[in-house]
Amino acid sequence: MTPFVRSTLVSLSILGLAAATPSLAALKVGDKAPNFTAPAATDGNVSTFSLKEALKDGPVVVYFYPKAFTGGCSLEARQFSEAIPQFKAKHVTVIGMSADGIDVLKDFSKKDCAGKFAVGSDVNVAVTKAYDAQMGTMNMSSRISYVISKDGRIAFVHDSGDAATHVPALLKAVGAGK
Known part of the structure; x- marks a missing residue:
């Protein structure tokens, strides 16, 4: 099996898991958001x-995704990068979070995020767990x-395995979308 085929199969498996296992215990609107660095x-x-x-400058979008450089995660990152001007117009900061290591995210932040927003490394999944965003028992x-x-409270939650739905829903939630 070639490395490309292996990588494609892994990506499809991850996407299938992500689509099939939405977070059932998501934080609720009004909950205090766990602070993190x-x-x-x-x-x-x-x-x-x-x-x-970041909250000193206005609201913050924290979006969790399974793995950098996989189909849905790359799509979502590109959609966020294209929408950053709309988020900034509403004084909204965007950060993506995954369990990827920082070296992977350095590359991902340049390529799929087009250098327009931060992607955070949560290798020990502490932030992921605090936000009830862990994929089953996987890291x-x-x-x-x-x-x-x-004010540090959850104002909106979008819990969907469909990567294409997050940016439009978040833009609408912050009053920047249609």
């Missing part, structure tokens, strides 16, 4: 993302997105 990459540069600091995030209001 995480190593993050933006356009290949590593820094520390702090939810507390991976399921596909779930949150809008966190400036």
Whole structure:
């Protein structure tokens, strides 16, 4: 089996799991969002993302995804990168979170995220667990997105395995979409 075929099969398996296992215990609107800091990459540069600091500038979208450079995750990242001007117009910060290591995310942040927003590394899945976003017992995030209001509370939850639905739903939730 060629590396391309193997990679494609792994990607399809992950996508199937993500679509079939939405998070059943998602945080609810009104819940206090768990505070976190995480190593993050933006356009290949590593820094520390702090939810507390980001909330000082306005609401924050925290979206969890299973694995960088897989079909749905790449699609979602590209959709977010294209929509960043609309989020910024509403003073909304976007961060993607996965259990990928920071070296993978440095590359992902340049390629699929087009350098427009941060992707955080949660290799020990502590943030993922705090947001009820773990994919079963796997060390991976399921596909779930949150809008966190400036006061640190969950304002909106989009829990769907369909990567194509997250950005439109989040844009609408923050008043930037149709």
